[in-house]
Amino acid sequence: MTFSGMDIALKASTHSSTSQQHWLHSTRYRCQYGLGSTHLNGRKRSPMVLSVRAVSGKSDLDFSDPSWKEKYQEDWNRRFSLPHITDIYDLKPRLTTFSLKKNRTDGGSLSADKWNGYVNKDDRALLKVIKYASPTSAGAECVDPDCSWVEHWIHRAGPRKEIYYEPAEVKAAIVTCGGLCPGLNDVIRQIVFTLEIYGVKNIVGIQFGYRGFFEKGLKEMPLSRKVVENINLSGGSFLGVSRGGAKTSEIVDSIQARRIDMLFVIGGNGSHAGANAIHEECRKRKLKVSVVAVPKTIDNDILFMDKTFGFDTAVEEAQRAINSAYIEARSAYHGIGLVKLMGRSSGFIAMQASLSSGQIDVCLIPEVSFTLDGEHGVMRHLEHLLEKKGFCVVCVAEGAGQDLLQKSNATDASGNVILSDFGVHMQQKIKSHFKDIGVPADVKYIDPTYMVRACRANASDAILCTVLGQNAVHGAFAGFSGITSGICNTHYAFLPITEVITKPKRVNPNSRMWHRCLTSTGQPDFH
Ligand SMILES: Nc1ncnc2c1ncn2[C@@H]1O[C@H](COP(=O)(O)OP(=O)(O)OP(=O)(O)O)[C@@H](O)[C@H]1O
Ligand SMILES: O=P(O)(O)OC[C@H]1O[C@](O)(CO)[C@@H](O)[C@@H]1O
Ligand SMILES: [Mg+2]
Numbered sequence: 001m002t003f004s005g006m007d008i009a010l011k012a013s014t015h016s017s018t019s020q021q022h023w024l025h026s027t028r029y030r031c032q033y034g035l036g037s038t039h040l041n042g043r044k045r046s047p048m049v050l051s052v053r054a055v056s057g058k059s060d061l062d063f064s065d066p067s068w069k070e071k072y073q074e075d076w077n078r079r080f081s082l083p084h085i086t087d088i089y090d091l092k093p094r095l096t097t098f099s100l101k102k103n104r105t106d107g108g109s110l111s112a113d114k115w116n117g118y119v120n121k122d123d124r125a126l127l128k129v130i131k132y133a134s135p136t137s138a139g140a141e142c143v144d145p146d147c148s149w150v151e152h153w154i155h156r157a158g159p160r161k162e163i164y165y166e167p168a169e170v171k172a173a174i175v176t177c178g179g180l181c182p183g184l185n186d187v188i189r190q191i192v193f194t195l196e197i198y199g200v201k202n203i204v205g206i207q208f209g210y211r212g213f214f215e216k217g218l219k220e221m222p223l224s225r226k227v228v229e230n231i232n233l234s235g236g237s238f239l240g241v242s243r244g245g246a247k248t249s250e251i252v253d254s255i256q257a258r259r260i261d262m263l264f265v266i267g268g269n270g271s272h273a274g275a276n277a278i279h280e281e282c283r284k285r286k287l288k289v290s291v292v293a294v295p296k297t298i299d300n301d302i303l304f305m306d307k308t309f310g311f312d313t314a315v316e317e318a319q320r321a322i323n324s325a326y327i328e329a330r331s332a333y334h335g336i337g338l339v340k341l342m343g344r345s346s347g348f349i350a351m352q353a354s355l356s357s358g359q360i361d362v363c364l365i366p367e368v369s370f371t372l373d374g375e376h377g378v379m380r381h382l383e384h385l386l387e388k389k390g391f392c393v394v395c396v397a398e399g400a401g402q403d404l405l406q407k408s409n410a411t412d413a414s415g416n417v418i419l420s421d422f423g424v425h426m427q428q429k430i431k432s433h434f435k436d437i438g439v440p441a442d443v444k445y446i447d448p449t450y451m452v453r454a455c456r457a458n459a460s461d462a463i464l465c466t467v468l469g470q471n472a473v474h475g476a477f478a479g480f481s482g483i484t485s486g487i488c489n490t491h492y493a494f495l496p497i498t499e500v501i502t503k504p505k506r507v508n509p510n511s512r513m514w515h516r517c518l519t520s521t522g523q524p525d526f527h
Contacts, residue, residue, distance in 0.1 A: 061143070061144070063144045063145065068144070069148065069150060072143060072150060073150065073151060076152060076153070077153065079496070079498075079499055080153070080154055080155070080495065080496060080499060081155075081496070082155055082480045082483050082494055082495075082496055083279070083480065083481055083482040083483065083496060084478075084479050084480055084481070085164055085288060085290070085479045085480075085481060086164070086479060088283065089288070091164055091479070093162035093163060093164055093479070094162065094163060094164075094166075095161065095162060095163075096118070096159065096160065096161055096162060096163045096198075096477065097163070097167050097198050097199045098159050098163075098194075098197055098198050098474070098477070099117075100117050116161075117159065118158070118159050118160055118161040119156050119157070119158030119159060119160060119474075121160060121478075123155070123156035123158075124153040124154065124155060124156060125153070125154055125155075125156050125488065125489060125491035125493055126151060126152065126153060126154075126489060127152040127153070127154050127304065127488055127489050128141070128152050128489065129489060131149045132147045133147070134147055135147045138512055138515070139508070139510060139511045139512040139515075154304075154488055154493045154494075154495060155493055155494045155495070156491065156492070156493060156494075157471040157474065157475065157485055157492040157493050157494045158471060158474055158492065159474040159477075159478075160474065160477070160478040162478075163198075163477040163478060163479070164477070164478065164479030165261060165262070165290075165476070165477055165479075167195075167198045167199035167200050167477075168199055168200075168201065169261075170195075170198075170200045170202065170261045170262060171202040171203075171204070171258070171259055171260050171261050171262075172191075172195050172200055172202065172203045172204070172260070172261065172262040172263075172264065172476075173203075173204050173205070173206050173220070173255075173258070173260045173262070173263050173264070174188055174191055174192070174203070174204075174205050174206065174223065174239065174263075174264045174266070175205075175206040175209060175210065175212065175213075175239065175263070175264070175265055175266070175267075176188070176209065176237040176239050176240070176241050176266045176267065176296070177209035177210055177241060177242065177243075177246075177265065177266070177267035177268075177270070177271035177274065178209070178241060178243060178267045178268045178270055178271050178296065178297070178414070179241065179243070179268070179297075179298075179453065180235070180236055180237060180241060180450075180453050180454055181268075181296045181297060181298050181308075181309070181310035181314075181453055182235055182298070182309075182310040182313035182314065182453060182454075182455050182456060182457040182458070182461055183296070183309040183310045183313065183457035183461045183462065183464070183465040184236065184237040184238075184241075184266060184296060184310075185228075185231040185232045185234065185235070185236070185237065185238050186232040186309075186457050186461070186462050186465035186466060186469065187266050187294050187296070187309065187465045187468060187469040187472075188205070188223075188228060188231065188237070188238055188239065188266070188469070189228040189229075189231055189232050189469070190465065190466045190468075190469030190470050191264050191294075191469045191470075191472055191473055192223050192224065192225060192227075192228045193225055193228075193469075193470075194469065194470045194473035194474070195262075195473055196224070196225055198473065198477055203222070203223040203224065204220040204221060204222055204223060204258075204260075205220065205221035205222075205223050205238070205239040206218075206220065206221075206239065207219070207220075207221060207239055207240050208239070208240040208241065208242040209240070209241050209242035209243070209245075209246075209267075209271075210242070210245060210246035210251055210271075210274060211242045211244075211245050211246075212239075212240075213250065213251045213254040213255070214245075214247070214250045214251065214253075214254055215245075220258070221239065232456070232457070232462065232465075233456065234456055235453075235454050235455045235456045235457075236454060242413075243270075243412055243413040243414040243416075244412065244413025244414045244415070245413060246274050246414075248274070248277040248278055248281050249281065251274075251278055251281075252278060252281040252282060252285060252287075255278070255282065255287070255289060256285065256287060260289060261288070261289055261290070262289070262290045262291075262292070262473075262476040263275075263278065263289060263290070263291045263292070264292055264293075264294065264472050264473075264476070265278075265291065265292070265293045265294070266293070266294045266296050267293065267294075267295075267296050268295070268296055268297035268299070268301070268302070268308075269297070269301065269302065269501055269504055270414050270415075270416070271293065271296070272293050272295065272302075272484060272497050272500060272501045273497075273501050275291050275292075275293040275482075275484075275497060276291075276482055276497040276498060276501065278291050279291040279481050279482035279497070280482070282481070283481075289481065290475075290476040290479065290480060290481040291481050291482060292472045292473075292475045292476045292480065292481070292483055292484070292485065293472075293483070293484040293485070293497055294309075294468050294469065294472050294484065294485050295308045295309075295468075295484055295485075295486055295500070296308060296309060296310060297310065297311070298310045298311055298313075298314035298342060298349060298452065298453045299311075299342060299343050299344060299345075299346050299348065299349065299504075300346065300348040300349070300505070301343075301344075301345065301346040301348070301504040301505045301506065302486070302500055302504075302505055303499070303500045303501075303502065303503065303504070303505045304486065304488050304495060304499070304500055304505075305486040305487060305488060305500075305505070306486075306487045306488060306489065306490065307464075307487065308486075309457065309461050309464045309465045309468060310453065310457065310461060311348065311349070311352075311461075312458055312460045312461045312464075313452075313455060313456075313457050313458040313461045314341075314342070314349050314452040314453055315349055315352045315353050315356060316356075316458050317448065317451060317452040317453075317455055318339070318341050318349055318350075318353035318357075318448065318452050319353055319356055319357045320448070321339050321341075321446045321448035321451070321452070322337075322339050322353055322354075322357040322359055322360060322393065322395060323357060323359065324337075324446060325337030325338065325339045325359075325393050325444060325446050326357070326359040326393050328444040329391040329392065329393050329442075329444060330391050332391065332442040332444070333390075333440065333442060334386050334390065334391065334434075334439070334440045334441050334442055335390075335391040335392075335441075335442045335444065336382060336386070336391065336392055336393075336394065336430055336441050336442065336443045336444070337391075337392070337393040337394065337444050337446070338393075338394045338396070338423070338426055338427055338430065338443060338444065338445045338446070339393070339394070339395050339396070339445075339446045339447075339448070340396050340397075340398060340421075340422065340423025340426075340445075340446075340447045340449065341353060341395060341396070341397055341398065341448070341449075341452065342397070342398055342449055342452065342453065343365070343366065343397035343398055343399055344366075344398060344399045344416065344419065345366055345399050345504050345506060346365075346366065346367070346397075346399070346504055346505060346506045346507060347363075347364075347365020347366050347367055347368075347397040347399070347400065347506075347507045348507060349397065349452070350363055350364070350365050350395050350396065350397035350400075351363060351365060351507055351513065351514065351517050353395060354395045354517055354520065354521060355513075355516060355517050355520055358520060359393050360393050360394070360395045360520075360521050361385055361392040361393055361394065361521055361522065361523065362378060362381065362382070362392070362393075362394045362395070362521060362523045363394075363395045363396075363517055363521050363523065364378070364394070364395070364396045364397065364400040364401060364422075364426075365397045365399075365400050365507055366397055366399035366400050366402065366506075367506050367507045367508070367509055367514075368507075368509050368514070369403065369527075370400075370401065370525075370526035370527070371526050371527060372401075372404065372429055372526075376524070376525070376526055376527055377526055378394075378526050379429070379430070379433045381523065381524060381526070382394070382430065382433075382441075383434075383437070383439065386439065386441065394426070394430075396422055396423055396426055397422075398419060398421075398422060398423065398449075399419055399422075400422050401422045401425070401426075402419060402420065402422065404422075404425070405420035405422060405425055406420060407420070408420060423445065423447055424445075427443055427445040430443050431443050464487060467487070467492055468485045468486070468487070468492075471485040471492055471494070472485045475494050480494060482496060482497050482498070483495065483496055483497060484496075484497050484500055486500075
């Protein structure tokens with residue numbers, strides 16, 4: 001059976017019944033698929049049962065088994081295989097409509113036939129490249145007690161020569177969810193540009209996050225190169241963002257009613273969990289929809305990624321606040337500058353901003369516990385800094401020191417715990433401490449929270465956004481769904497969403513980077 005020049009049929013291995021016949025949906029097609037395959041972590045698995053669970057369950061590995069490494073790697077490869085519509089359907093691909101030949105500037109030295117700008121489906125990148133000689137090597141991350149070399153392969157992102165959608169019949173939708181992040185508009189823009197290069201004409205923006213799928217009055221925004229041409233010149237999201245309110249079944253009802261074939265979700269951990277739930281629900285309902293995510297968070301807390309877009313810009317903006325705190329502190333008698341930066345559960349912004357500014361004496365992050373009082377506490381160290389150099393600058397991540405504060409059970413609309421404000425607590429604590437000991441201290445508190453994320457992307461983030469946005473479209477056309485597009489070990493890659501949302505990425509207190517931060521600040525352990 002042929003639709004739009006592409007052959008489509010149920011996989012032989014899936015259940016066959018009359019309820020699993022293909023059906024047409026307007027000018028596009030939707031398919032039904034068998035439900036007989038086993039799913040784990042929301043993904044289709046091969047029937048092979050492995051005796052090991054890797055990385056997330058290292059303790060399950062039996063290292064006395066001579067074949068443990070092969071089993072580990074098999075498991076890894078299975079976990080990182082990308083969900084694809086051909087897992088479900090027998091689909092024949094067609095030659096891509098994405099071509100850059102017309103833009104080539106090599107003077108024709110390479111014949112057009114030989115030129116190949118496509119990524120092979122078997123291309124892989126290595127996630128880790130260091131062989132640690134021993135588990136005690138600085139920052140070592142080992143699988144087994146001997147710290148053996150184990151390859152961790154991931155799939156290379158980019159345009160494939162063969163695609164699984166007919167561009168002229170595709171309706172693509174873009175949604176931005178969660179908090180703001182520099183670069184959102186750059187990603188939206190590149191997704192639209194790239195879709196148009198493939199030949200997609202029907203592109204819409206969903207307003208205000210997942211809310212736009214079900215809230216009456218929030219209309220789809222038609223998008224085109226002309227509409228998005230200059231949106232990268234300002235921060236924020238052209239489409240709007242929101243937290244909470246997401247009910248997967250209602251979202252998929254809406255996707256079905258709107259006849260969306262490709263959904264691009266730009267968001268953080270929560271949005272990714274939502275995107276994966278949408279992907280699963282679409283499969284359950286036998287809809288041929290590709291759901292592709294782009295990781296967005298200034299917190300940089302997405303697993304396996306070198307960095308998420310917006311992080312660099314946030315760090316750069318944070319430096320301005322740190323510099324102001326430094327100038328205020330240095331110019332005051334016994335000045336203490338205090339800066340609070342975002343980072344709900346991960347202290348990457350605080351750590352990197354401290355490192356890059358070089359002006360921080362104490363950096364406090366959620367991953368490293370500390371005491372404020374006593375001989376080894378932060379307050380004693382601040383006394384020492386005032387004595388020694390006359391002023392000091394402290395940087396705290398919003399999620400730091402939560403064990404020292406009264407817990408609130410409050411959550412935001414998405415269910416994220418609302419943290420107690422450690423910045424304000426620190427400000428009060430420092431003031432009262434120095435008052436109590438009779439030492440003058442001039443505390444200047446700066447909270448640039450929203451300023452570091454409401455701005456336009458810097459150059460490095462703009463490039464990252466450009467590549468991630470383009471790759472998201474390549475991934476959807478290549479037939480993947482339930483995947484995300486990231487930069488891993490300097491290479492652009494596709495990863496299954498299920499693997500990146502198992503937990504937030506956090507600063508490793510044993511990592512070289514945290515040690516470098518300590519070297520730079522000169523702060524002791526506060527215990
Ligand atoms: N487990 C989940 N399943 C389905 N949807 C979810 C899930 N977690 C969060 N969401 C939805 O995803 C959207 C974004 O979630 P959230 O507010 O946590 O932001 P985020 O994507 O993590 O970004 P940020 O980095 O700004 O926190 C919300 O609409 C929320 O309802
Ligand atoms: O005030 P909002 O919009 O909920 O966002 C605050 C949160 O957004 C983030 O920047 C990203 O999750 C967190 O660091 C912070 O807690
Ligand atoms: Mg989140």
